[in-house]
Amino acid sequence: MKTHRFTATQWHNVLGTLPAALTVASGDIVITETIDAHGFDKDGVQRAPEPNPMNGPIFVTGAEPGDALKIEILRMTPIRATGWTRAALAGNVVDPEFVRGLPPRDKANWRIDRQGLTATLEPAVPGLEDFVLPLEPMIGCFGVAPAGGQAFSTATSAENGGNMDYRGFGPGATVWFPVAVPGALFFVGDCHATQGDGEIVGTGIETCFEVEIRLTVEKGRSLVWPRGESADDIYSIGNARPLDQALQHATTDMFNWLTSDYGLSPKAASHLMGQVVRYDVGNVYDPAYTMVCRIAKKWLPKR
Amino acid sequence: MKTHRFTATQWHNVLGTLPAALTVASGDIVITETIDAHGFDKDGVQRAPEPNPMNGPIFVTGAEPGDALKIEILRMTPIRATGWTRAALAGNVVDPEFVRGLPPRDKANWRIDRQGLTATLEPAVPGLEDFVLPLEPMIGCFGVAPAGGQAFSTATSAENGGNMDYRGFGPGATVWFPVAVPGALFFVGDCHATQGDGEIVGTGIETCFEVEIRLTVEKGRSLVWPRGESADDIYSIGNARPLDQALQHATTDMFNWLTSDYGLSPKAASHLMGQVVRYDVGNVYDPAYTMVCRIAKKWLPKR
């Protein structure tokens, strides 16, 4: 097991089958600095165009189609004293006629206190003078190359991951992606200092992080959608529009997970999910929305 | 302030402008026993047809269109030793072609331990032998008569409340409904011993409760949608299909709440919601889905 310090020198606006920027072994750790959603680095220099320029891809030796790539998010350290957001709700999250009255989608600036681990609007916005947010870092966009020569904009997400903007993807989370090409080709970027459910202003607090992750190949998992795990929960991810379809994907995948890996019958899986399932809204802003279907580990049968 | 013990002798399958079964003053408490979603009472006798027969309506003196009816859920005591659920995920919550493989939507029985406050499948389902659920009682269907002579089936929900099946509607919750007719005409029933998010098998654990609520008129609140409050949060409710539209309604209503009652500018409300909002899925089974838009009270400006 090796730790790689990976300094990106180019960035990508698609997740696709591109030349590897780094090759690692299964189980290796990568430490890398990400730039923000508009391509600005920790020094405020634009290094790449929007949307969501990605570090990578990272080729993981031994990863083959049908495997899963496990990503453990070990650490996210903020490396810039500023972040930005949009200053208005997105048009698609309010009633259509209500859009006429929304404020303009200006950029707003935040000061990030890297010692205190907080974020505050700068200048302050009247009425929110006391609004000091604890940092809850998360990766907005990450995933692997999709199957069959496809390449998807980092604005959106699909079976291969991508711009899911789920606030659960922070330090401590483990995420599995379905490997579709040799080496998996992992991409990462677009980190947020914090974000509400749904990313309903179209942004979290967009800034730069040093991210530390471990990449491990799990052979033959045959995933369809990304899956994740936190201290308390396992969860499946659906990416699609409308939200109803994202929920259908995530629910179907959790059902398959419980019946195949946990040995539950379809009836038992239905009972379990019916009475204890939890849903989290990842994003309702990007071209594909993200819905998370969550089960507390305490309810899972022993494997 | 008076406490009424209200024994229903007839039940309704619509929320509409019907003759009052009880008249109370603003601030009064009502204690009443509900029957289950299929109309069976605590003795297992069917007293009314499905769906979701309601106790009521309760006329609250002084309530006029434009007011809000505040319902405080003070207590829910289980009064039957059995409950039931459906044994399969609903077709609309999984990928369409996956429906072919779902188990039949049989009824399953649960034993409710009223001392231990738990529920267990009876007979046990293989693989779930240790599945003992703590009771988390909630009201599946409650609300007031809608405007303009409308009457809605208790299978669905709308601006007036109804069959929202949100597991947050348990003891300790306060809910406000927009009054549309004189006296508000409040209905209640369809209580669940517990339920997962989304009510994705089409039921919670359906049983009978003794419910204790306080009904209070708040003059001139001019609500559009139901709103609620828990110990930690305020929340707005949107009822519609698809889930996207339910979310739009709830988000719009929260925005209006923050700008009108909490004095935030549209820009400040956007910033607050964008970074700290939480969404809960009420139900994704009924004709209208329910989405809840939640803000922790700690983030609210002092009024």
Added chain:
Amino acid sequence: MKTHRFTATQWHNVLGTLPAALTVASGDIVITETIDAHGFDKDGVQRAPEPNPMNGPIFVTGAEPGDALKIEILRMTPIRATGWTRAALAGNVVDPEFVRGLPPRDKANWRIDRQGLTATLEPAVPGLEDFVLPLEPMIGCFGVAPAGGQAFSTATSAENGGNMDYRGFGPGATVWFPVAVPGALFFVGDCHATQGDGEIVGTGIETCFEVEIRLTVEKGRSLVWPRGESADDIYSIGNARPLDQALQHATTDMFNWLTSDYGLSPKAASHLMGQVVRYDVGNVYDPAYTMVCRIAKKWLPKR
């Protein structure tokens, strides 16, 4: 068979179980004058509030739950020299952020030439000086009382019909509604001089008509949704949001129609529908959208 000249003296803004304004026998003809969507009559006098005040209900002797009420639209004669529309696309039919740039939803006036059977904007709108529309009259809102004591606003539609705003509902059309209460209780109003697909400005050309219809009870048809017939086609109707669900309802109903009434196997019905089905968008503006699933009669097996 009798012809009734029915002069409404009150109007309703819901379709529900209300006292009959007229009783007719199966097969009778009714001639009645409708008022416009905002309740203005042929003389420009407001007789009832919006939305879509209805003439009726008409009790049809012998109609019982489980029957169908067949409505033949025999004639629609314009009886006012003016109509009105909205002057902007509705917010829900364009991309959400695009709503900010839409014109205000002002009322626009049209001159209706009852001899020439045309409609023209008055005053003329620059760029549309030559825009002379032939009248294509249609009934915007009609239907029967829904089941179980429900009552639905005339703003929306459901299994019982209502505000479907489908431009196919003009002279020559035959429409069947599922009878849910004794006498069917038929309502009619909200006629349009013409309308595009989808009613995407939120109105057709709203005006008053003398409508001549024949009402016939067909015993035991057991419909779920409205169905219709034109010279060339049969069609099923789905009313719901989103459009996807309206389409699912209409498609399911057509499949059931072909397999039950036309004796096709599920496989044969699939083949027929797959290669020759047509869809019409009724409305995409009202709370429930309307999708029409159409099959040309020439493709139907002989019964």
Added chain:
Amino acid sequence: MKTHRFTATQWHNVLGTLPAALTVASGDIVITETIDAHGFDKDGVQRAPEPNPMNGPIFVTGAEPGDALKIEILRMTPIRATGWTRAALAGNVVDPEFVRGLPPRDKANWRIDRQGLTATLEPAVPGLEDFVLPLEPMIGCFGVAPAGGQAFSTATSAENGGNMDYRGFGPGATVWFPVAVPGALFFVGDCHATQGDGEIVGTGIETCFEVEIRLTVEKGRSLVWPRGESADDIYSIGNARPLDQALQHATTDMFNWLTSDYGLSPKAASHLMGQVVRYDVGNVYDPAYTMVCRIAKKWLPKR
């Protein structure tokens, strides 16, 4: 102006920036034989894997980002005596619980009479013995490389075209695609002998055609979505899920077309569209649905 006979030797399952298989000048004609959706050629030999293998890409000299590529479909000649379809409605076009009862999605065979220009099920399906369909050839999947290095599966569609499965895309149609890369990189394949609206069994009659098209660059058109023209109509295309969003895209694009190219004010465009617009459902089966927004040319202002 030159006519190219283009024989594909490899096929692609994505629309992306791939090496050109043919280079033509603006205004040139290309004649090419397509293979079917599962990759079988006119001799029944599988030449490429599913889904929808494409001929191309064709590089059109002079095409640059911001231009439009105009495709005139001049001729489609059937070149195989057989076609195939699926024998059951797709799960997503019926009510979710109804999916349980659908027939299996078997492949069915059709005989194509290339003289009589008809298609018939072979063997005949009971109840459809007289079901003889006139050929109405159409291109299921065609389009250009998308922007920014993206590559999309031929199973779906987007701003760049793709698998739209709209039955209007037959001989006589003209279609414009937004050019996103130098040379446009045009792809074509997946032709159908005929198809109902929505492609609701998941296929048209899938077969092979000799297609004759003219490719012309129109400089600086700056399209967002594909647009088309038939003898009587102009139309805009929206590709997305749900159908509501596809309709929003198409409607917004038509509004932009009328206001920018035809000089109508937003108010005039609203009036025109509101009263004369027509919608066609392209497909409601593929990952992205297709909605067509159509205006008869007779209503357009003189340019």
